[in-house]
Amino acid sequence: MSNAKANALHGNLDVDYVIVYRFTDAGKSEAQAEFEKLIQALARVGLTIEVRNGGDCSVLILVKADSQQFNNEVYRSRVKDWLYGVRAAQPDKEAHNSLTTLQMTEAERYRMVHQMITMPREEGGAGVTPKQGQWKNVESVFPLHDHKFNKEWIKQWSTKTFLKADDLDMIRNHLGEKIGFYFAFTQSYFAFLLFPAAFGFASWVLLGHFSPVYAVVNGLWCITFVEYWKHQEVDLGVRWNVKGVSSIQEKRKEFKHEKEVKDPITGETVQVFPATKRLSRQLLQIPFAIVACTALGGLIATCFGIEIFLSEVYNGPLKSYLVFTPTVILTTMVPTLTTLLTGFATQLNDYENWETTESYKDSMTQKIFILNFITSYLPIFLTAFVYVPFGSLIVPYLDIFKLTARPFAESEKQLTIPQTGFEINPSRLRKQVIYFTVTAQIVNFMLETILPYVKRQGFIKYKDMKVERAARKGGAAPNAAANDLPEEAEFLKRVRQEAELDVYDVTSDLREMIVQYGYLALFSVVWPLVPVSFLINNWIELRSDAVKICVEMQRPTPERADSIGPWLDSLGFLTWLGSITTAALVYLFSNDDLGPDGTPAAIQGWALLLAIFFSEHIYLLVRQSVSFAISKLESPGMAKENAERFLVRKRYLQESLGDDALDLAPSGAPITRKSLEEDARLSSLHDSTPNDRFWSRQRGWQESLKVGTGLIDRMAQVDGKKAQ
Numbered sequence: 253m254s255n256a257k258a259n260a261l262h263g264n265l266d267v268d269y270v271i272v273y274r275f276t277d278a279g280k281s282e283a284q285a286e287f288e289k290l291i292q293a294l295a296r297v298g299l300t301i302e303v304r305n306g307g308d309c310s311v312l313i314l315v316k317a318d319s320q321q322f323n324n325e326v327y328r329s330r331v332k333d334w335l336y337g338v339r340a341a342q343p344d345k346e347a348h349n350s351l352t353t354l355q356m357t358e359a360e361r362y363r364m365v366h367q368m369i370t371m372p373r374e375e376g377g378a379g380v381t382p383k384q385g386q387w388k389n390v391e392s393v394f395p396l397h398d399h400k401f402n403k404e405w406i407k408q409w410s411t412k413t414f415l416k417a418d419d420l421d422m423i424r425n426h427l428g429e430k431i432g433f434y435f436a437f438t439q440s441y442f443a444f445l446l447f448p449a450a451f452g453f454a455s456w457v458l459l460g461h462f463s464p465v466y467a468v469v470n471g472l473w474c475i476t477f478v479e480y481w482k483h484q485e486v487d488l489g490v491r492w493n494v495k496g497v498s499s500i501q502e503k504r505k506e507f508k509h510e511k512e513v514k515d516p517i518t519g520e521t522v523q524v525f526p527a528t529k530r531l532s533r534q535l536l537q538i539p540f541a542i543v544a545c546t547a548l549g550g551l552i553a554t555c556f557g558i559e560i561f562l563s564e565v566y567n568g569p570l571k572s573y574l575v576f577t578p579t580v581i582l583t584t585m586v587p588t589l590t591t592l593l594t595g596f597a598t599q600l601n602d603y604e605n606w607e608t609t610e611s612y613k614d615s616m617t618q619k620i621f622i623l624n625f626i627t628s629y630l631p632i633f634l635t636a637f638v639y640v641p642f643g644s645l646i647v648p649y650l651d652i653f654k655l656t657a658r659p660f661a662e663s664e665k666q667l668t669i670p671q672t673g674f675e676i677n678p679s680r681l682r683k684q685v686i687y688f689t690v691t692a693q694i695v696n697f698m699l700e701t702i703l704p705y706v707k708r709q710g711f712i713k714y715k716d717m718k719v720e721r722a723a724r725k726g727g728a729a730p731n732a733a734a735n736d737l738p739e740e741a742e743f744l745k746r747v748r749q750e751a752e753l754d755v756y757d758v759t760s761d762l763r764e765m766i767v768q769y770g771y772l773a774l775f776s777v778v779w780p781l782v783p784v785s786f787l788i789n790n791w792i793e794l795r796s797d798a799v800k801i802c803v804e805m806q807r808p809t810p811e812r813a814d815s816i817g818p819w820l821d822s823l824g825f826l827t828w829l830g831s832i833t834t835a836a837l838v839y840l841f842s843n844d845d846l847g848p849d850g851t852p853a854a855i856q857g858w859a860l861l862l863a864i865f866f867s868e869h870i871y872l873l874v875r876q877s878v879s880f881a882i883s884k885l886e887s888p889g890m891a892k893e894n895a896e897r898f899l900v901r902k903r904y905l906q907e908s909l910g911d912d913a914l915d916l917a918p919s920g921a922p923i924t925r926k927s928l929e930e931d932a933r934l935s936s937l938h939d940s941t942p943n944d945r946f947w948s949r950q951r952g953w954q955e956s957l958k959v960g961t962g963l964i965d966r967m968a969q970v971d972g973k974k975a976q
Contacts, residue, residue, distance in 0.1 A: 264396045265743060268365045271313040271380070272306060272391040272751050286389055287311065293378040297368045298322060304744055307732025310391070312747060317365045325376065326356065326364050338497050357425040359810035362395045366809050369393060372505070381505065394806040396750060401426060402802035409795050415439045420488075427801070428810025429494050434758050435794065436488055437481065437816055438765055442790040444477045448772070448783035455780040461682065462841040467777045467834045471871065474773045474827045479879045482820065489814040497814045501608035508605055525605055533604045534615075540600055541622055544593050548626045551589060555581050556634050557646075590623055597623070610817075617759065617818045621766075628767050632688065632775055635681045636837060641855060685778045689771050693789045696764070701796045704754070704804050711752075756805035761797055765790075766819050766826070773830030777837055828871060835867035836860060 273290065275283035290313070294301055298321035306312040333339040370393070371377025382390045405422070409415070420439065424432030448470060455466040489495035509523030555578035562575045597619040606612035638646070736744050768786060776782035801808065839860050950956050 263743075264398070265740075266316050266318075267302075267314045267396055267747075268317055268362065269315050269369060269393055269395055270747055270751065271315065271369070271393050272310055273313060273389055274306075274308070274310040274391045275389050276309045278389055283389065286386065289386070290380065290390065293373075293380060294369065297376070297378045299365075299368065299378075304740075304747075305732045305735065306748060306751065310751075312744075312751070314747075315365070315369070317361075317368060322364065322368065325368060326360070329364060329367075332500065333493070333497070336496065336500050338495060338500065339493050358398075359425055359428040363428060363810040363812065366393070366395075384505070392751065392755070392806070393809075394750070394755075395809065396747065397802065397807045398426070399746075406795075406798055406802060409798055413791070414443060415794070417491075421491075424492050427808055428812065429492050429497075430811040430813040431758050431801075431808060432492065433485070433488065433813055433816055434762050434765075435797075436484070437762070438790060438794055438797075440481055440484055441477070441765060441769065442787065442794065444473070444480070445783050445787040445790065448473050448776075449787040452776065452780035452783045459780075461779065462777055462838050463780070464838050464842075466780050467838050470772075470776055471831055471834060471867075472874065474830055475871065475875050475878050476882075478823050478827050479875065479882050481823070482879075483882045483885065485815045485820070494812050494814045497812050498610060501610050503607060504609050504612055506602070507607050525607065530604055530606075533600075536600055536603070537619065540596065540619070543596075544622055545626060547589055547593065548586070548623065549630055551585055552582070552627070552630050553634060556631060556639075560639065586627055590627060593623055594620065613759075614818045618821075620763070621818075621822050624763060624767055625770075628688070629770060629774060632681070632684055635684050636775075636778075636833075636840070640678075640681065640840065682779050685771070685775050685782065689768075689776075689779070689782045690785045693768070693785065697789070697792065697796065701800055701804075704800075708753075708804065750806055753804065753806045756801055756808045758808070762816060762819055765793075766822050769823060770826045770830075773826045774833045775837070777834050827875075828868070831867045831871035832864050835863045839863045 271290075271294075273287060275287075278286070291301060291303075294313070294315060298319035299315040299317055300319075302314045304312045304314065327343065330339065330343045334343055367377060369378050369380050371379065373379045380387050380390060380393065382393055405426075408419070412419070415435070420432055420436050423435050451469055452466065455463050459465055486495065489497075507523075508525070510525050510529075512521050512523050514520070515522050558581075559575065559578040562577065597616065601612060601616045601619065604615060606615060732748060733741060733745060768789075772782055772786060840855070950959060
């Protein structure tokens with residue numbers, strides 16, 4: 253490979269960002285006018301610009317920030333961080349010294365350039381927001397991959413079992429804190445899984461299913477992990493200089509204020525939206541949750557009933573095929589219904605009119621968690637707490653589902669519900685947990701990693717075939733690379749390929765980990781090998797996510813964060829709910845794993861409630877104890893913060909009082925007969941007060957030291973004589 257080609261493949265020619273301007277649906281004059289505004293907006297903030305052909309009615313705008321204006325933006329950002337308490341160390345008063353003392357990471361550079369491109373003009377940015385307002389033809393804004401880094405990253409991680417702090421720092425420095433927190437959380441979760449995996453395997457061999465011992469140990473592990481991660485978040489926030497960064501929030505462009513008021517603290521005029529009005533709009537989440545539970549819950553419950561009827565009642569022909577009917581319904585209807593409800597959730601979130609981007613995202617995350625909770629856990633809840641305790645009472649009413657199998661039945665007898673002799677399948681719950689914790693994880697890996705790669709390769713092949721077919725007919729569009737310079741050809745080819753990649757969303761990967769944790773906290777007592785499955789899956793997940801980011805997605809725009817956001821609350825909720833469901837499951841299946849056998853007659857309501865009551869209260873007590881114990885652990889991040897704060901105080905004292913501010917004061921002149929006579933003469937010249945005479949008897953700390961040691965010496969001699 254030639255040097256030019258190698259540089260093109262691995263280097264980015266100092267390009268910071270690529271802006272794709274696509275004018276497919278715009279007229280010539282309209283496209284040119286908007287393009288002119290776009291270039292002027294970018295040039296106004298000091299960005300260097302190059303334009304190349306993107307193909308398919310698109311223009312590639314490549315920008316680089318190397319001006320004094322960019323350095324000023326970086327310095328202003330660091331000072332703002334210090335003023336808000338994000339950075340403990342005060343930046344140097346000279347901007348140049350500050351930038352050279354604290355090295356800028358790639359993530360900080362790309363984040364600042366992105367702000368220069370997207371921030372509103374009144375805040376110093378170009379105000380370019382893709383696919384919004386006047387920039388509807390701006391398709392995307394993204395940084396280019398560093399292929400040399402990507403190759404080294406994948407190579408290193410493929411040979412490691414555990415990731416170290418330096419590996420996480422590398423991700424943070426390259427991709428930003430938000431993605432860094434995701435990998436840090438997944439790594440901590442993976443490392444913590446070692447103990448429950450080993451204990452779960454031992455329990456599976458020695459204790460069996462629904463073991464009270466395993467339930468207690470698993471509950472303690474869940475509490476310890478969540479509390480440890482809270483501590484770890486703070487440590488990482490300090491280590492990465494983002495602790496409290498959520499207090500510096502970016503205003504949403506879509507925010508609509510109702511009035512302007514004067515801030516009583518700063519005196520500035522601020523735009524506000526009444527909190528009471530937003531709260532009244534937030535109350536609409538209650539009917540939304542009810543509708544979501546009714547729609548998704550009703551669909552899942554219906555398919556659940558059909559599945560029981562076909563698998564455990566129906567005995568006609570094609571039974572082995574008909575049992576897949578509920579699966580087909582769920583795989584087609586649940587995604588459609590979830591998409592519809594997500595659209596409603598987005599509209600509700602927009603209606604709540606959040607002021608900042610972070611608060612908007614947090615509120616949306618909470619709504620999405622409701623949908624994920626229903627689709628992920630409801631089938632197991634139905635089996636554990638409806639089918640097992642009440643199956644014998646419910647099955648006689650399932651004849652309404654015989655319409656599903658009537659076209660295939662040979663006689664009415666094959667559709668008749670047995671009035672007696674129906675038995676609950678005790679292994680049904682275990683098989684269902686195994687499906688969600690093993691099979692579904694494998695399927696999700698295929699859909700998340702392999703399928704997108706196959707689709708992308710297929711799209712490239714289809715595109716090439718389309719161009720060849722058009723060329724044979726003489727109507728082919730000009731090749732975008734036809735006029736590329738030889739030294740730029742490979743580089744621009746890569747830019748055009750990356751422009752067609754999907755945008756990476758770290759929230760979806762984080763949601764996947766939280767949902768997985770929920771299966772462990774809620775239902776692993778059913779099958780103790782759940783943590784073993786998750787341990788294997790998460791080792792692969794860490795590497796596959798790295799490959800996905802490097803190969804299948806555009807390079808993410810770095811974002812700052814000081815935690816995993818509202819998902820931390822979801823972890824706490826699932827841990828609390830796990831203390832309840834685990835106690836209930838252990839009680840229900842304490843009779844040799846058979847359960848209530850389809851009838852609630854054997855269930856003592858008071859005993860079940862008592863088990864849940866004690867389990868929940870023990871959880872609350874243990875959580876407080878573990879939280880207190882973990883708070884006493886030595887934290888490298890907090891030690892670093894305390895050291896930086898001490899240096900700030902020391903620096904302030906030295907700047908205010910001089911370099912000797914913390915040194916001992918110089919000693920006074922030695923006492924002699926001449927000095928005593930001089931003191932007596934001076935005191936006779938003016939009236940002296942008792943205070944003056946009191947503080948003039950000893951000169952300086954050295955004389956006080958001499959007098960004090962003399963007193964000690966004399967008193968020690970007296971005590972020695974008394975002892976004799």
